Structure formats: structure tokens, C-alpha cells
Amino acid sequence: MRILKLFFRNAFRHKLRTGLTILGITIAILAFGMLRTLVNAWYAGVEASSANRLVIRNAISLVFPLPLAYKDRIRQVEGVTLVSWGNWFGGVYIEEKNFFPNFAVEPRSFLALYPEYLLPDMQRSSFLSDRKGAVAGKKIADRFGWKVGDTVTLKGTIFPGNWEFTIRGIYRGKDRSVDETQFFFHWEYLDETVRKTAPRRAGQVGYYIIGIANPNLAGEVSAAIDAAFKNSLAETLTETEKAFQMSFVSMTEAILIAIQLVSIVIIVIIMAVVANTMAMTARERIGEYAVFKTLGFGGRFIAGLIFGESLFISLLGTAIGIGLTFPVAAAFHDYLGTYFPIFFVEKETVLMGVAAGILVGVVAALFPTWRAVRIRIADGLRRIG
């Protein structure tokens, strides 16, 4: 109890110094948390992918289509439970900066494959029965003020023209790792129109997504599918949804690794700063520690004083930093949600922040403690005179 009071009071002897140190830790932990959250946001698509889903695309490149006719051959491959297909539509709502992902999908199989998109039964059936119907995620619906029944026009980029849709449903995510900024509509509607305007592009899909019975057999199923289309006009590349998502991220992986490194560097820097503060503090108190020792207090007591103060300062800064990470992340998401649909502070990030805070406190106390415990009383007392 007495030692608690002591390191608490000691911590506030130099209010400015302690305040600045705490501020430094707060900013470091905040930056650490934000960078981690940014990296997590980048990997959100990978994290959200299901082991039960495979993506089939043209072996040459994602920009080349596959014939719709493949669907029956695919369905026959052992282990395949569901076949769905779609096209990246790339429509623009009013102007470029209103970006959100939009797809033409085979609606029934799509909804069956993505149970994480929660859609009320009523909306589901009205979407399925309206050829020009579309479903929007809660976040973009909120962003543009769309309601069920509204008409929305997208300007086609890959498929020219103005495309009219009626919002038939607004989906929510099963949990917050689900992207609520997507927009999807009937592939039939796209294909019908293309058939009239550019017949050569009709009957082509951008990709297939299939459901498989056993995720452990994903490799075998993929191989079987790709073998089936070997030497055909459009060879396929089948991979898990995770691998597919990863192929997007891996292009920027070097940047992500750099960001992660920076987040660690920040902690190392603040560690040095706090260690310096504690060393300075302990040096000033060498005489006091000598007095404690003179009175018969042992090294453990001295260590307790220094560690207690160091941890107190570090954890106070950490607590404020973590507390700030949430509102800052929320503000960041409001501002840049377009690029990072999934942006939230994960529990793991919080735990890593706390661990970093403890580490900073412990490391900063090590050297001053070693010095204070080791110094001879007579020498320590001389520092006062």
C-alpha cells in the first residue's frame, strides 16, 4: 500500500516530464493501433473469405471471360455443391468518386453461397422476382440515402450505357467483418442487354464461384475442374476464395510489411524515450534510493519503486492511446470508408497494444533498476552532498 502511494506520487513529481512521456506513449500506442487496423482492413477480404468457396477464373487473366456454358461441366465435378457466376460491372453512381463495388450475379445461387449477407425474406423474394432488381449493402444505402423501392441509375464503364435498377433489398452483414458496401443485381439483366448491344460479349461470365462440400478437398476439386477445361479455348484457374483475395493483396504486400515494420519501430522508439525518462528520473533519485537502503529497505523495494512508476506511466499512456484508437478509427472509417469498407479495431490489436505498453514499462525500468540496486549506499549518499 505504501509503495503504491510512493510510485504514484513519484510519477507526478515532474508533472511536465511525466505528462509529455504519457503523451508520447499515447500517440505511439494510437499510431500502433491505427497502423495495425489499417493492415487488418487491407486483409479484410482475405479474412472474410470462406473455406467452402472456390473461385474459377480465366487462366490467362481475370480480365478474360469464361463461357457460361462451362456451368454444367463444373456442376458435374465431384464435391461441387453449388455453382454461381458473375461479372464485375464497374458501374459509376453519378460521379467517379462515389465508388462502391458492383456485380452482376446469378442471384439465387449467389445468396445461397453467401449466407453472411443477411436479407429479410420479403426483400429476398422481391429481389429474386424482379429482373431489374438490385440489393445494396447497408453502408452504401445509408451513404446515398437509398430505400427499398428507389430507382438507382449506374453509368456503365465496362458495359456502356445508363443502367436502371430498383433497390429490392438492403443487406446487413452477419458480423462486422462483412463488407456492407457491395451492390449486386441479376446477371440475366446484364446478359440480355449485352446480347442486343454487343452480341459477341453475350453468354460470357467474368468468374464462377462454387460451393464445395468439403474444404479439405479444395485442392482436388480445383484440379479436377481445371483438368476438365484443359486445352479448351478458355482454360480455367481454380483457387480458394482466400487465395483469390490474397492475389489482390499480395500486390501490395510489400507496403503492408513496411507498415507493420513501422508500427513496431514506433514501439521501439517510444521504448527508448521512456527508458531515457526513467533513467533520468532514477539518476536524480539515486540519493533517495540510498536513503531507503540505509533505512534497511532491500533491492526488491527499490525495484518495485522504479518498475511501479515505469509501468504506471506506460500503462496510463497505453490506456489513453487505446481509448483514443476507437474514435480515431471510426473517424478514419467515416472519411475513407470507400477504400476500406471493413475498418475496425480488432481485439487482437488492443491486446497487442497492451502487451506493447507493458513491454515498454518493463524495458524502461530494467536499466535504472539494475543501477539503483547495484550502487553502494555510501556512493549513493554522496550524490546528495
Added chain:
Amino acid sequence: MSDSISPCDEHGPAPVLESRPVIVEVRNVNKSYLRGSHIIPVLRDIRLDIREGEFLALMGPSGSGKSTLLNLIAGIDKVDSGSIVIGGVDITALDETELAHWRATHVGFIFQFYNLIPVLTAFENVELPLQLTGLSRAERREHVETALRVVNLANRMDHYPAQLSGGEQQRVAIARAVVTDPTILVADEPTGDLDRASAREIMSLMCRLNRESGKTIIMVTHDPKAAEAAQVIRHLDKGYLNHAHP
């Protein structure tokens, strides 16, 4: 031993030392310090007996080893050779932990610069040595209050050192030194940082502790006025302890 009138006499008669047991026995103590590659002998073959209830002043020029000898007797420094027996315990044979424990129970310290803990109140400073004893909270409070009454600071218990004058801080330090009722009191230039009036007050207090409570006091000083209070004065010069003389 001395016919001169000590300012302590108003606090009672000086004890007849010859009839008292020797409580501190310093035998053939040598101590040197290493400075760079030079060995600097500080104490040479020191031999000193201090009797129970004695008030001893150690005098000598600056750098003559007074503090070093005091620190050795108080168990906060180690001899190179020789022995120091206090109350029957050879403290040169104790290890760090035993020595810390021994200091906590047997030695009261008074320093030149008071050495109070600035973040603790007068009360808490005096209570500090009692934290290492098995006393209950209530008992500790009682002891602390008594000690602060002795130094006449009962009304300043909740003041922090910075709120007290030098003389008052030294009185708190004296209360801290006596609160555990130690075997010996050691004081290193207790008036060295004080003005005349405060110094006189502190010396009077030390006299009372010696004459009324029978405390054994070993005091380093180079202030002849302060030394007058002592019953025995010993001089250190270049590491040698001169023979007793008034």
C-alpha cells in the same frame, strides 16, 4: 574526562562512562578507495571503543575519513580489514541482507542534508523505518506521534519536507532516526547545512536524547561549537585516529 562545561549539562549530568559497557568496538580497521589505478588509503588501523550512553564527536579536516568511519560503524560501507563489533554483533561478518536488517533495528541515521523523502509527509517519513517492523498501524502511529512530539513537531505532521525549514526538516530526520529506538545514533554533520540558531536547536535536541534518553551518539562534525556538546572528542587526520583529548 573533561572539566569544560558542556551545553548538554542543562539536560542532565554526563554519564560516568568508565562504568558503562563498551557498545561499539572498532578493531584494526583499514579502508581504502580505488581511484583510477590509485589505491587511496582513507582509514589506517583504526581502533575505537564507544561506551553505552556516550556522546562522541569525530572531528578532523575535510577528507580525513570521518564520514567513511561513520559509515563503516553504521553498516553502510564495508571494511577492507579489521572488525567492528556492535552490541556483541560483528557487523563485518554480516551479508547484505543481514546487514540491512541489522541497520533497520540498530542504527538511527541523521544526515547533513536531512535526506527526507520529498513525496512523503513528515509523518510518513518518520513512519518509514517502522514499515520494516511487525508493528500494527495503530502502534506505528503511536510511535511516530511520540517521536514527533520529542522533536516538537507534532503540529507539522502533515507537512511535506519542502514546506519545512531546514531546522525543522532536520528535526523530522531526528524523529525518523529515533523512532525505532536504535542502539546507536549516527549523525554526519547534522548542523552543517543550518544557520546558528537552528544548529543550536538541533544540538540541544541531540543533548536531550543523550542525557535524558541515554542514547549513544556518534557525530561527525567540523563545527567546534557542535562538538562542545559531545562528551568525547576524537580527531581524525590523514586516516589516523588521534588519541582522546578534551
